Amino acid sequence: MTGSPDDREDGDLTRRPDAGRPDPLEPLLRPPASHLATPPGAFHRIRRRAARRRRARAVMVAAAAAAVLGGAPYLVGAISTNGGDELVVPAATGTRTGPHSHAPSPSTPPSTTPPPTVPTPTHRPPGDPSAGTTGASGHTVGPSGRTPGTSSMCTASQLTVSLGxxxxxxxxxxxxxxITNRTSGACQVSGYPGLSLLDAGGKQIGAPATRDRRTYAPVVLEPGGSASVTIHTVNRQGTCLPASAQLRIYPPGNTASLVIPGEITNCDDRFSVTPFAAGTSGNPSA
Structure with missing residues (x-):
């Protein structure tokens, strides 16, 4: 039986009369492929969107990290509570208020009552214009019955000085x-004066007077009242310094001085002064 060329077993169709002609349906069934051109600026827009997404992710990550770090003190405080519902937070975050909060116990305020003061002897170099030591003897009472401690210390401007x-x-x-109180109010002196010898030009001669150590008490000077000290020198013994033309006196507790005429000679390095006592006849030996 003779078959058609389409029935060949080897499937060879090249021997068909229309084998070399194009299939008229091929343009319809298989159109030629064409590629669309990339729109202008497409890659730039894609990069910008990608950059925005990266920034958004970075901001979200930073916000999440800040939230975690910010909540860490509260988490630690909550874990450290002693079985209650009180939230313990660092002091820098403020004070928590609420039904379970506890106000910190106020520290005990320092006592406002000053401790009692006890007079302490203060030894200063000879001639020091500051106040002398407080003696251990009893109080000296002024003519009006005023006791020491009720009057302020006499200043240089309140006093006159003379050599008796x-x-x-x-x-x-x-x-x-x-020394004499020339004012209308009472004041007091206590201790040793500073005393130096001066020449006519005001230059100091030798060292200031040393202190004749003895007990003493404050002396209250009412208006017109006087107190005195005793100056001790020797009569032309050993080496003598030039005689003074003036004396410089610092009342106790004063840095201002008074200068008066006066002739005193320091011989054999003997030049001392006693503390003040009431009256005008010095401070006799104890």
Whole structure:
């Protein structure tokens, strides 16, 4: 039986009369492929959107990290509570208020009552214009009955100074230095004055007077009242310094001085002064 060329077993269709002609349906069934051109600026827009997405992700990550770090103190505080529902937070975050909050216990305020003061002897170099030591003897009462401690210390501007009489014996010379309250109010002196010898030009001669150590008490000077000290030198023994033309006196507790005429000679390095005592006759030996 003879078959058609389409029935060949080897499937060879090249021997068909229309084998070399194009299929008229192929343009319809298989149109030629064409590629669309990339729109202008498409890649730029894609990159910008990608950059925005990266920034958004970075902001979200940073916000999440900040939230975690910010909540860490509260988490630690909540974990450290002693079985209650009180939230313990660091002091820097403020004070929590609520039904379970506890106000910190106020510290005990310092006592406002000053401790009692006890006079303490203060030894200063000879001639120091500051106040002398507080003695251990009893109080000296002024003419009006006023006791020391009720009056302020006398200042240099409240006083007048003079060189009074004196005494001598066994080669020793004693002169009395007298101060007087020239104001209308009471004041007091306590201790030793600072005392120096000056020449006519105001230049200091030798060292200031040393202190004749003895007990003393404050002296209240009512208006017109006086107190005095005793200046001790020796009569032309050993080496003598030039005689003074003036004396410089610092009342106790004062840095201002008073200068008066006066002739005192420091011989054999003997030049001392006693503390103040009431009256005008110096401070006799104890």
């Amino acid at each position: 009489g004196g005494d001598a014996g066994a080669g020793n010379l004693y002169r009395y230095l007298v």
